[in-house]
Amino acid sequence: MTALPGAAWEAGLVAQLDEAPGVTVVRRCVDLADLLATAASGTGSAVLLSADLRRLDRDAVARLAAAGVAAVGVVPGNDREAERRLRALGVHVVVAVEAGAEAVTAAVTRAVRQLAQTEGAAPRPALAYAEPLRSLPGGEEQPAEPEAEAEAAPDAAPGRLVAVWGPAGAPGRTSVAVTVASEAARLGVPTVLADADVYGGVVAQCLGLLDESPGLAAAARMAGTGALDAPALARLAPVVDPRLRVLTGIPRAHRWPELRPAGLEQVYALARQLARLVVVDCGFCLEQDEELSFDTAAPRRNGATLTTLELADVVVAVCSADAVGVQRFVRALADLRELVPGAVLRVVVNRVRRAPVGPDPERQLADALERYAGLRDCVFVPEDRAAFDSALLTGRTLADQAPGSAARGPLKRLASELVGAAEPERRRLRRRRPA
Structure with a gap:
C-alpha cells in the first residue's frame, strides 16, 4: 500500500514498483483513515508513508503494527526534517525516493522481516488495542512472546x-x-x-x-x-x-x-x-x-x-x-x-x-x-x-x-x-x- 498524498513523485514511484519484482502495489490510500481501514482488512503487508500524511502520529504507526503492516518511510533525498519526523513517530525504515524501485523494494522486505522478528516485543500491540476478531466464534488469540524483549x-x-x-x-x-x-x-x-x-x-x-x-x-x-x-x-x-x-x-x-x-x-x-x-x-x-x-x-x-x-x-x-x-x-x-x-x-x-x-x-x-x-x-x-x-x-x-x-x-x-x-x-x- 502507499500513503503518499500530495507527493509529485508518487505516480512515478508506483509505476516503477509495478514493474519491479517482489512487490505489488495493492492500494493507493488517499488519507490516514483510508490507510488504517485498508490495513485492518489485511489487504497488504507493508505501506509506504510520507512525512506529509495528515494526522500521522505514533498511535497510527502502532495501529499499523497491530494490523501486521510494516511501515516504510519514503522521503526526498535532501529532506532531513521529513526523515527525522518519521523516525520520531516510530518508522524505523526510511528510504530516499531517488534511490529507485530496487532500493524501495529492499526497504519493504527489510521492514516486513523486522516486524515479524519483533512481534511480541513491548509494547505488544495486542495489549494496547482491542482485537475484535477474538470476540468472534473460533477467534484465535495471538500467542505471546515474552522472551522477545530479552533480545534488546x-x-x-x-x-x-x-x-x-x-x-x-x-x-x-x-x-x-x-x-x-x-x-x-x-x-x-x-x-x-x-x-x-x-x-x-x-x-x-x-x-x-x-x-x-x-x-x-x-x-x-x-x-x-x-x-x-x-x-x-x-x-x-x-x-x-x-x-x-x-x-x-x-x-x-x-x-x-x-x-x-x-x-x-x-x-x-x-x-x-x-x-x-x-x-x-x-x-x-x-x-x-x-x-x-x-x-x-x-x-x-x-x-x-x-x-x-x-x-x-x-x-x-x-x-x-x-x-x-x-x-x-x-x-x-x-x-x-x-x-x-x-x-x-x-x-x-x-x-x-x-x-x-x-x-x-x-x-x-x-x-x-x-x-x-x-x-x-x-x-x-x-x-x-x-x-x-x-x-x-x-x-x-x-x-x-x-x-x-x-x-x-x-x-x-x-x-x-x-x-x-x-x-x-x-x-x-x-x-x-x-x-
Whole structure:
C-alpha cells in the first residue's frame, strides 16, 4: 500500500514498483483513515508513508503494527526534517525516493522481516488495542512472546523502569510509589516518578502539586506527534526534591484517551535517558474486553497500564495486609502472571497490623501468600497511618515529614535494592553467643 498524498513523485514511484519484482502495489490510500481501514482488512503487508500524511502520529504507526503492516518511510533525498519526523513517530525504515524501485523494494522486505522478528516485543500491540476478531466464534488469540524483549540491546535504555501495581481496593499503590521514588532520589539516584493511573491518579495531590496540566498526558501528546525529546520531557517533569522529577497524571478518569500507549512507550524511553530509575504508579485494572464493545482496533482503556507492565523491568505488586486484600491480590496476581508471564515481581505487603490478621501478622501473611500464590521473600510494611496522613496533609514525602516512621525502613531498603545501592541499615551487629 502507499500513503503518499500530495507527493509529485508518487505516480512515478508506483509505476516503477509495478514493474519491479517482489512487490505489488495493492492500494493507493488517499488519507490516514483510508490507510488504517485498508490495513485492518489485511489487504497488504507493508505501506509506504510520507512525512506529509495528515494526522500521522505514533498511535497510527502502532495501529499499523497491530494490523501486521510494516511501515516504510519514503522521503526526498535532501529532506532531513521529513526523515527525522518519521523516525520520531516510530518508522524505523526510511528510504530516499531517488534511490529507485530496487532500493524501495529492499526497504519493504527489510521492514516486513523486522516486524515479524519483533512481534511480541513491548509494547505488544495486542495489549494496547482491542482485537475484535477474538470476540468472534473460533477467534484465535495471538500467542505471546515474552522472551522477545530479552533480545534488546543492553545499552538501549540505561535507566530502569519500575511499575507499581496492585488490585482494586486501594492497597496503597501511590503511597508505595511515592515513597520508593523519594527514597531512591535521597540515595543520590536521579529518579522520575510518573502517574499513569487512568482512573484518576493522585500523585500530584500527595506531593502538593497542581494537576491542571498533567505532565504525563502532555508528554504523551508530544510523543505522538514526534515533538518530544529529553529536554522537552525535563521541562514537563518539575523537580520536587533534589534528583526527583514528577510527571503528574490525569485528574479525571474520562481523560484516559490522552494516555495513548504508543506515546507512553516513547515517554518511558526518554525518561530512562533522563533518570536512572523511573517509577510509574499504574492503575489497578487489567481487563481486555474492549473487543466486546468495538468492531475496530480501538485503543484499550487499560492500554496505559498494560503497556507499562509489559515494558517494566520490575513490577512492584502491592497487597493490602488483611483477609479481603490478600484474597483480591491472589486472584489479581494470577491475571498479572497470565498477562506478563516474564515479569520480575517484587511483592509489598502494605499496612501490616495485628488487628485484622492476629498475632505475628508477618508470619501469617507470609504463610498465606506462599501457600496460595507461591510467593516468598515479600516486603512487609507496617501500618503507620499517622505518618502518611501527616505527609499527605503537608504535601511532603514520608522521609521529609516523618523520617523515623516504621513504614519507611522496608520501603527504603526496597528502593536500595531497585537501584542496586548498598543499604547501610541492613548491617546489624551480631551478638556473640556465650561459649
